[in-house]
Amino acid sequence: MSTVLQHYNHLHQIPELGFQEHQTAAYIANELEKAGYKVTRNINNTTGIVAEYDSGKPGPVLALRADMDALGHIIDGVHCARHTCGHDGHSSILLTAAEELIKEGSIKQGRLKLIFQPAEELGSGALAMIAGGAIDDVDMIIGLHLRPKDECPKGFASPAMYYSASTTVEVNIHGIPAHGARPHLGVNALDAAMMAIQAVNTIHLAPSLTYSVKATRCICDAGVTNAIPSKAYVCWDLRAPTNPAMDELKAKTLQAIKLSVEAIGAKADIEVSKEIPAAEIDNEVSQIITEAIVDVLGSEGLKDPIFTPGGEDFFNYPIERNVKAGFWGLGCDLTPGLHHPEMKFDLSALENGVKITKACALKVLG
Template structure:
């Protein structure tokens, strides 16, 4: 046998190997390539949709505040048991973390917040909140339902998942920094990325909104007690008036944005609480004020905090008063929500495949805050809005309104997007690993 025969055999072997590698890659990519349309169609099936609606209405009737979500957590665990999904509980008091897939790396997380708000519901309907003074006025009941819907979708295709999807049911988003406590409890150990969503009443149903980079502001809260000396309102000279001092404090705090901040560096300082006095003719001993401050950068945030303290103590002193300030630093400081650029491209591709590229709205940064940002400080994360506006339903009220309503037609979209974002991300990671391994071999 001559050299030409050996050369021919080597070439044939290489061609066969290339064919096998190509075939293997094709099979891998086809395992979950139709997820977008398949998942959405599955979520829209009448029996699946009705199941999700039932869950959401049970949650809406029984709202629970931060770190009190015991019934909510029980419902979540009951549904996961029915689906055959393994989970850990409790995490961060009432949190639940489920697992679907191989149980091995890589890991990707999808998250829902589960707490309600201290708001009295004003919407009269069959499934109105049964708990006086408490309401799911921010759509977290829908978020929980959509994550359970994603679990149902993914469980149907568990054998095809190229890794593990971590389901994060997180308590205390509304001012309790539940995400921070979930991290401290190890909920995201070894997780490569995390996705989260929020219903939005001003984006059309079937559309989404987000952006790469800074998306939502970092936020903090503060409360100040300004103390003087009370007395008769007809004899102010014998008193030290804390109401006058507090008024000067509030006016001066507004200058921190209008006269100290770069106009291109978005910041907010708002006083939303003013309590003091109980009679028309009595100057009180003290006044309590409180509010929030927000910015997109840590530097601006730290500067605002320092100046708020200086202004309150300084202006109180000018009026002969004392001031004590509480910034609630344990739970109330939320970082800015900053979306990872690579995950943004992944998000656009998944949504484009499912809904069409024209359904992706590039939204402006907003001054609202979201404790999903704690996850993004540790691992790449992506947060987006999912629309539920429908002209046939009339105008939907804004978040945190006692008249807030959820358009339940949004549930299949959220469930399918959660499932598709997670499963396709794992598939992409596995393909990248195979490519890297292939490049590591020496060619003959």
């Protein structure tokens, strides 16, 4: 019997938000040291951890990555952190697989690196690890995520998760204040915000692409009802299935905002405040994962690749550095859905996660 449930139960009780995973990281780092890894803590002054095992023989450098952060929810009126994206599951799977790989002495060549990253939900944890040099010497990196039951039930796994790109655009609009009786002397920021929202709503990409762009927040208040408001804030959420499609959508969005706001004499300060790239999956790595899934679950447990509108900051690794990447999905009868405050899954599926993770590692380093 593996220790995965023990690790999971511990991590599940100490959910922490992005970049605040202090207890989580301390627990994982201590356990990795006990298992025999060379552990580096506080990568790039964050809670991120890199652990390494060198076989002493030449060979590839394989990185396995898990995320550690929980989500913030408001439950019964109280702000709290809760593991509703299953990152405690990912960390306990990777930690257990790492322990067993060393205990069984099965790594015969190359080096194994374990990346426990903070702040996936904030979209900036992977970038912090990359800036800290975590994958500078890595040839190949593999990540995983628990999947909702309707997408991939327990007993199944998908060898490739094609996540979409997501981008957040925030705009501060500057008009000119005036008395409500003399609107011709002002520039109404609320009008400019409305123009920009309408202009963005007219954007089209090819209908075959599963994209969307929509305003998700608009704040405008002069503090009184009889004056022309001069400041407005609008936020847009953009989704696209590939990185080139996101480039096109973003360029059209920024142009539509700028031109429509300027058309009535206002100015727009535009900030692209969050960008998560779409999946960049390497076929060779997908093949390794496919074989690992078949070894553990049989060919009947192998699902097709999954295309999802969700975002995953993992794909910064292959985009920022020249590493081959693969990302797989683990079926665990997860309901009612990821990020739902009452999210739950069948804990016995964690064992499948450990076995598939080990099988992936041994196909590269065994």
